Every structure is written in C-alpha cells, then in structure tokens.
Amino acid sequence: MTKFKSLALAALFMFSALPAQADENAARQIITSQLESFIAGDYETAYTNASPTIKSIFPTLDRFMSMVKQGYDPVLRPGNYSFARTENLSDTRIVQEVLIRGPDGTDWTAIYFMQLQEDGTWKVDGVNLSSGAAGLT
Numbered sequence: 001m002t003k004f005k006s007l008a009l010a011a012l013f014m015f016s017a018l019p020a021q022a023d024e025n026a027a028r029q030i031i032t033s034q035l036e037s038f039i040a041g042d043y044e045t046a047y048t049n050a051s052p053t054i055k056s057i058f059p060t061l062d063r064f065m066s067m068v069k070q071g072y073d074p075v076l077r078p079g080n081y082s083f084a085r086t087e088n089l090s091d092t093r094i095v096q097e098v099l100i101r102g103p104d105g106t107d108w109t110a111i112y113f114m115q116l117q118e119d120g121t122w123k124v125d126g127v128n129l130s131s132g133a134a135g136l137t
C-alpha cells in the first residue's frame with residue numbers, strides 16, 4: 001500500500017468516528033449540566049435536561065425532585081464524578097457510564113440512558129444507579 005493510500009485510509013477512519021465522538025461529547029455535556037445543576041441547587045435546570053419521556057412520568061419539578069431525592073442521592077449530591085465507558089446503542093441512543101463518589105464517600109456507578117431529540121439535543125432518558133463498580137458489560 002502506498003503512503004498516500006495509508007494516509008487516506010487513516011483519515012477516512014478518523015473522520016468516520018467524528019459523529020459518534022461528537023454525540024458522546026454532547027451527551028456528556030448534558031450529564032455534566034444536570035449533575036452541576038443538582039450540586040448548585042438549580043433544580044429547574046436539572047429538570048430541563050430530562051427527556052420528554054421522563055417529564056411525562058414526572059410532569060412537575062416537585063415530582064421529579066421527589067423521585068431524585070428518594071432514590072438518587074449520589075446523583076443529587078455527588079462528591080465527585082468521572083465519565084467511564086460509552087456505548088452507542090443506535091443513532092439516537094447512548095448509554096454512558098458515570099463513576100460517582102456519593103456524599104458519604106461510597107462509590108457508585110450511574111448508567112445514563114441518553115436520547116437524541118428531534119432538535120438535535122441530547123436528554124437524560126433514565127439512570128440506573130448501583131453501588132460499587134458495576135457498570136456496562
């Protein structure tokens with residue numbers, strides 16, 4: 001293979017990965033926005049990051065926050081967090097693993113289900129929370 005063909009092939013692979021990487025980055029920005037909004041006590045902004053499906057289940061901010069406070073304390077008050085593995089399920093669905101240190105020092109794994117909206121934005125469409133290092137397989 002010539003040097004030019006090798007470079008062209010490498011460029012093709014690099015550019016074909018860009019949309020998936022852009023989606024992953026955009027989804028991570030929404031998760032970060034939601035987590036930082038929870039930390040700041042800006043629950044209205046956190047709620048705007050929820051998908052229409054989540055908003056149909058929890059149609060008011062009070063109902064949404066009641067659910068979060070009852071079952072998602074590590075997400076509501078993370079000591080710190082970092083992004084781990086990402087899985088693209090389809091063009092409109094991403095699963096993002098987030099490692100969280102809870103307010104009591106316990107480690108948690110949050111699996112965020114992200115959904116692409118018609119306007120091109122990503123929204124949180126669900127979170128599975130488990131203690132320890134359980135995550136994507």
